[in-house]
Amino acid sequence: MSALRSIRGMNDVLPDDSHRWQYLEAVVVSVLDSYGYSEIRMPLVEPTALFSRSIGEVTDIVEKEMYSFEDRNGDSLSLRPEGTAGCVRAAIQHNLLATPARLWYRGPMFRYERPQKGRQRQFHQIGAELFGYAGPDADAELIFLLARLWRRLGLQNVVRLEINSIGSLDARAAYRSALVNYLSAHHDELDEDSQRRLQSNPLRILDSKNAQTQGLLDGAPALQEYLDDESREDFVRLCAYLDAAGVAYTVNPRLVRGLDYYNKTVFEWVTDELGAQGTVCAGGRYDGLVAQLGGKATPGVGFAMGVERLLLLIEALDLFPAEPVPSMYVMAMGDAAEQRATACVEKLRDTFPDLGITRHLGGGSFKSQMKKADRSGAQLALLWGEDEVAAGEVTIKPLRGDGEQQRLPEEQLSERVQALLE
RNA sequence: GUGGCCGUAGCUCACCAGGUAGAGCACCGGAUUGUGGCUCCGGAGGUAGGGGGUUCGAGACCCCUCGGCCACCCCA
Numbered sequence: 001m002s003a004l005r006s007i008r009g010m011n012d013v014l015p016d017d018s019h020r021w022q023y024l025e026a027v028v029v030s031v032l033d034s035y036g037y038s039e040i041r042m043p044l045v046e047p048t049a050l051f052s053r054s055i056g057e058v059t060d061i062v063e064k065e066m067y068s069f070e071d072r073n074g075d076s077l078s079l080r081p082e083g084t085a086g087c088v089r090a091a092i093q094h095n096l097l098a099t100p101a102r103l104w105y106r107g108p109m110f111r112y113e114r115p116q117k118g119r120q121r122q123f124h125q126i127g128a129e130l131f132g133y134a135g136p137d138a139d140a141e142l143i144f145l146l147a148r149l150w151r152r153l154g155l156q157n158v159v160r161l162e163i164n165s166i167g168s169l170d171a172r173a174a175y176r177s178a179l180v181n182y183l184s185a186h187h188d189e190l191d192e193d194s195q196r197r198l199q200s201n202p203l204r205i206l207d208s209k210n211a212q213t214q215g216l217l218d219g220a221p222a223l224q225e226y227l228d229d230e231s232r233e234d235f236v237r238l239c240a241y242l243d244a245a246g247v248a249y250t251v252n253p254r255l256v257r258g259l260d261y262y263n264k265t266v267f268e269w270v271t272d273e274l275g276a277q278g279t280v281c282a283g284g285r286y287d288g289l290v291a292q293l294g295g296k297a298t299p300g301v302g303f304a305m306g307v308e309r310l311l312l313l314i315e316a317l318d319l320f321p322a323e324p325v326p327s328m329y330v331m332a333m334g335d336a337a338e339q340r341a342t343a344c345v346e347k348l349r350d351t352f353p354d355l356g357i358t359r360h361l362g363g364g365s366f367k368s369q370m371k372k373a374d375r376s377g378a379q380l381a382l383l384w385g386e387d388e389v390a391a392g393e394v395t396i397k398p399l400r401g402d403g404e405q406q407r408l409p410e411e412q413l414s415e416r417v418q419a420l421l422e
Numbered sequence: 423g424u425g426g427c428c429g430u431a432g433c434u435c436a437c438c439a440g441g442u443a444g445a446g447c448a449c450c451g452g453a454u455u456g457u458g459g460c461u462c463c464g465g466a467g468g469u470a471g472g473g474g475g476u477u478c479g480a481g482a483c484c485c486c487u488c489g490g491c492c493a494c495c496c497c498a
Contacts (some may be wrong), residue, residue, distance in 0.1 A: 399459085
């Protein structure tokens, strides 16, 4: 019988990697904290309708990438493909929007896609949502927060910001039909994918990778010309905030997002280090979403970052801090010594609650125990054998540097450890 | 969903006119019967992703399948 394995595109995070996840998460959380954002935890499963209504019926995510199923009641449920919809749903449900709110979330998201580097079926996002502010100062806050995060992670030079305004829903609809008009006249010159998108999601043609299609777009009506006044003014003000703060960006007039709920400001942080899946964080404004999901009309802006992609980036640039190693490794030989060692170590843990102490288990020769001590990376080795037990002593040996090992009465152990670790 | 490349020990890889597998690292043990890091010696570890076919004989060739990578697509 063949061994069971994890589902394609859904990976285990092994001990070597989990330290890296913890590092990234800790830095992100500390920046979010410092801007006054609070964590919210939503279920992984929501009513399917939540996603089709918010992300959009005809988007790829809803049409062919969701893990949807019927529960035993016959209700259609889906594994969340993204976090914003659930966050908005929760905020409405628990009346979090009566006053402005700063929220963040993290966790796995699920999309049935072909796995590739930087893209898996269960992937993780950390996102933030800012509710109740319609002005570009709110957009700017999120971008500043992210710029600060990249600096904290050492990524400021490998990640670049692209921004755009896609206008109000009305402006977008007007532009959309103008674009469809223009492109329909050139239908045969479009690549196959873009011909399909002409029906399903015409705005996505703007960021087609096909050279001929891009050439065609040079003569197409421009989104900016259709922007409503308010969107245009807000965008100018956002750019002014960024300029004043010295946050570099490029305006990408062809940047659109794949989810229907966005309006006005959209932005992406992109890197060239990761190949095709180079978008590491993306977001935008969604002023209509709360009302659309049944809440009182409330403006919102947010972003989500891809944890695996950021991890890949930090790894590629070798920016992870050194992995934690224990401070001490404790060995013993013989029953009596095992007892003494265990008792003393537990006392040591009382005295030094934060110290990393690895107790050797499983016996073996001193030689093999010492080898394990060395490989653990510990600074100090503690050792009990027959001689030590008989004398009420313990051997303490520095593993790094050139200090000599010594034997001392057990009562002096704490003091000595203190001194050696300073 | 589409196209291409790939899948041999825990890891990185080799062998290959098709003649039933090998190295380095890691691991375990010994040289040093109470002491690591260096060195030397030895050991364990593989149904060659899985299944089927061609063949006297297949890890090598063919098909299917699973998985990985790259690009498209999609998006974080």
